[in-house]
Amino acid sequence: MDTTRNASTAVFVVAALVVMGGCLTVSPTVETGDSDTFRNVTTDNQWGTSSVQATVTFSSSATTADGVSRVNVITESGGSFYSTTLDAGQTTVSLPLPTGAPATLYAVNTTSGSVVATQNVTVEGSTVP
Numbered sequence: 001m002d003t004t005r006n007a008s009t010a011v012f013v014v015a016a017l018v019v020m021g022g023c024l025t026v027s028p029t030v031e032t033g034d035s036d037t038f039r040n041v042t043t044d045n046q047w048g049t050s051s052v053q054a055t056v057t058f059s060s061s062a063t064t065a066d067g068v069s070r071v072n073v074i075t076e077s078g079g080s081f082y083s084t085t086l087d088a089g090q091t092t093v094s095l096p097l098p099t100g101a102p103a104t105l106y107a108v109n110t111t112s113g114s115v116v117a118t119q120n121v122t123v124e125g126s127t128v129p
Helices: 002-021
Strands: 024-032 038-042 051-058 070-075 080-085 092-098 103-109 114-128
Touching: 024 038, 024 051, 038 103, 038 114, 051 114, 070 092, 080 092, 092 114
Parallel strands: none
Antiparallel strands: 024 114, 038 051, 051 092, 070 080, 070 103, 103 114
16 A cells, blocks of 8 residues: 555656646756866756756866856856855865756856856756656
8 A cells, every 4th residue: 555655646746846847857968068167067867857956077276276166057048047156176066957958057256257167068868748
């Protein structure tokens, strides 16, 4: 009886997420370009609706010599999706990336007000409407 209830609950939760969050992206991967500042962008999530949690790895000099202190995730339409601060010496950060459309990561030096680097990202995977 508990197994049936657990399975029913899981189906209900997934259905609710799809209805409330749009399409379900299964087995997402992150496609990126080359960058000296952004070393790697990956996700370990098995699924996501409007976003997936990703780990961004920076070069060892990004937050020290280059002064990167903020990362902004900007959608293809130019809207702000997420923003987070970084500490000096920090080389990884976890942040959400949108599914279903390309986005750009902006590494910003907030002291000088300059963009140090950009990284195009696209979360791909199988979608379930």
